[in-house]
Amino acid sequence: MSTSGKRGMLGLALVIPSFLILFVVVILPILYAVRESLIDQNSGEFGLGNYIRLFTDPAMRKNITYTLNVTIVSTLLSLLISYSMAVYLRFSTSWMARWINRLYFVPMFVPGVIATYGLITLYGNHGWMVRLLLLLGIDSFPKIIYDYNGLVLANLWFNIPFATMLLSSALAAVPNSVIESARDAGANIWQLFFRFILPLSYKTMWVAITFIFMGIIGSFTAPFLIGANSPQVLGVAMQQVFSNYQETHTSSAMAVFMFLLCSVMGYFYIRTMGKDADV
């Protein structure tokens, strides 16, 4: 066998153990869920019955649009805020920027249940925020917890730090000389952003969008504790269909549907990453 062939074998041998675990705990269960989803919940026959019901049942359709709405709005808002934060952190040298730089990634490491619990006690009915605003003489407060707003808020809390981290690292790679020469040539801040910063960090932006989208669409903990009873996001609806109604086939179809949406994002992600490898 040639040397490169031997190296190749070595590479495969090193990867196989982790891939085997991946196969057992992820790939097999996914295949199983796909098969389950194709067995009609009512008739027990093989077919697309569960999926058809998913898109024709009015309550379920509401859940789907609601989930997409929450996911897309949260993703775009997270991205917008993270970009502003990353740009600010990249170009500001003040002590405040240094503090934000030190603190912003703390939420990434805080357990989800705890953070959600903290958000509920802070923004809830009679929560700390209401009390503090009362001190300032403001006694009207929008409903946040158990509502659409709370869900988006929680998603922002969980995803902005992650996206900011990705984008800051990409912006750190933008050379100062590029920015300075553009400034010297008279570019204003918007031109600077759209002509230089955005194109240079475009790939990272896609990475951020992909992971934020995947994280939000199937999320369970935060919407379970914060969300409204109806309509529900799909993650929570799926759990209820499974444990309250014991409709395994329907809940599998819901999971596979979310998986397909994520796969579209994953496809673009891999394509963006793939382009880089060819260069």
Added chain:
Amino acid sequence: MNWYFRSLGARRIVEFVLLVVFVIFFLGPLLNLLILAVSGKWQYPAALPQSWSLEWWQFVLSQDDVLESISLSFLIATVVTVCSIIVCIPAAYAFARIAFPLSRWFLFSFLLTHAFPKMGLYVSIAVLFYKFGLMNTFLGIVLIHMVNTLMFMTWIPSSAFRSVHRAQEESARDAGAGPLRVFWKITLPMAFPGIMVASIFTFLSSLDEAQGTLLVGIPDFKTMPIIMYSIIADYPNTTGAVFSVILTLPTVILLVAARRFVSADVLAGGFQVK
């Protein structure tokens, strides 16, 4: 020059407002829990507790299942981290340094752990575990925790290995060091920050995992987050806050201890597979 100072002042004010919004939004929920945990009486509409007290700490720490859950969680998280390191680091190295068939296909397959909704995945895993007799076993819990850690543990160290300059490895080889020695003395130390960050991620995500544990570990494996769910449901707010602080403590300690290693670049590199 007057306009300059005025604009500087405005900028400072805007920055300060930003900082305040940032602190309230991201740290407010945590600060609120911290205050709640040491409050005795805190009735609406008082902005701060009427009385301070540690009585709930005594209550929480005197519960047997709470103490057990803490040691169980740490045991599981340690085992998960060690297993993930043993299984994933060789793969990470292979992805970074060795050209082998289908390598990119293998590399991207780890994205699957994040593409399928967790709840659906756990349910399917539970069905499989039931067939294999892995329900309510330690091994089952470790495996289901590894669902969340495989990708971090492979991608982040892989990017760290890739950023080690080949020239350095080659010069060590030229000096007569064998491949294993080069790995131990040159490559591994240089990739250490990435491995460290991935391990912290792994440890914390295992400590934090609730849904999978709940499905697979019932009824014997009550980890900290699972106790937390029942505390939120059954006890007054203060108890939940106390337990939240206990559950967040390892995170804070680990982050402070590993502050040197946790940087945006190391983490971000892991998500941008090359």
